[in-house]
């Protein structure tokens with residue numbers, strides 16, 4: 434083979450990789466038929482101190498604060514995020530920088546050695562079926578504050594001199610309601626469909642610049658203590674990044690499969706204080722995140738009542754999200770329902786976002802356990818990748834105006850001053866349900 438032939442082969446290979454990368458836009462392909470193996474080329478390999486698995490996390494004041502997080506394969510020594518309000522490019526001089534305040538090794542439990550067969554020693558069993566050692570990985574969290582509301586922030590991640598490409602996100606407005614959230618839960622298994630739904634999320638944001646953030650209703654992975662599963666989830670989460678570098682901040686909720694320490698390490702949360710929290714999306718929209726893994730009564734109920742009381746007269750839209758449904762379409766209700774629902778009623782929550790059931794449902798408006806036009810609509814129940822279940826059509830709150838079904842989906846919630854538009858968007862981009870909730874007269 435001469436040099437020209439070799440160059441041509443290399444050029445062809447590069448061209449085919451570029452073609453593969455550009456062929457994964459949800460607009461161009463039928464996502465249900467997409468060969469997800471081609472997506473691996475889009476994910477950043479965990480190698481050395483290359484910044485990978487980036488995410489922006491919101492928990493408190495989404496107008497002025499964010500946590501920017503990433504993963505490296507080696508611990509490194511210096512981890513910095515550079516950020517600015519104008520594009521500076523990879524080599525540009527960023528105006529601001531923040532060294533990560535929190536770095537550490539993800540909690541990794543190595544697989545147990547195989548059980549010896551009869552007559553076999555433990556050493557022989559290990560030799561026959563050597564357990565695969567899970568490579569270490571390190572989290573980095575940079576908490577940035579004093580941001581300007583409703584502003585595009587470009588950012589670049591750097592670990593020991595290794596830089597990422599430039600990304601950006603938008604902060605929430607200081608006030609007003611003109612934005613959209615995407616909500617989804619249960620990405621925990623069905624990896625191919627999880628990748629496809631991640632592309633769907635990116636596509637929804639690409640089609641509508643009002644999409645501000647992504648709220649996850651919990652159950653990211655099947656076994657919360659397994660780093661190998663989180664590692665996959667985090668790499669696949671890169672697919673929610675838009676081609677132009679836009680990252681949708683994630684507002685996390687904890688599911689029943691997300692046990693162990695890694696959930697807190699992934700999102701940079703304090704285990705003791707961040708199981709429930711309120712994210713302010715400006716002064717007019719509050720998203721209260723609850724934890725259905727912790728008891729509903731006691732400290733959580735006390736916090737919830739005080740929080741709803743504080744927020745209700747102040748905000749236009751008061752939203753709650755949590756993992757296990759109060760009005761489920763498949764399973765029985767969460768044990769939290771007798772505690773949470775009366776508080777939701779008392780403080781006139783506008784909508785409740787649920788997950789866990791692996792289906793789609795929109796209830797009739799419910800107050801005091803009955804259909805009531807002044808009540809709360811409960812929507813969800815998780816379709817970010819997990820296999821879907823059949824719903825129980827006999828439940829009263831799913832009939833006569835309620836609705837249930839089974840398909841992979843996200844919910845797209847458009848806020849405005851007068852109403853909330855809630856759409857269930859399927860993998861192919863079509864809407865299974867398109868429902869409007871009018872603002873309360875408070």
Ligand SMILES: [Fe+2]
Nearest residue numbers: 652688689789
């Ligand atoms: Fe669940």
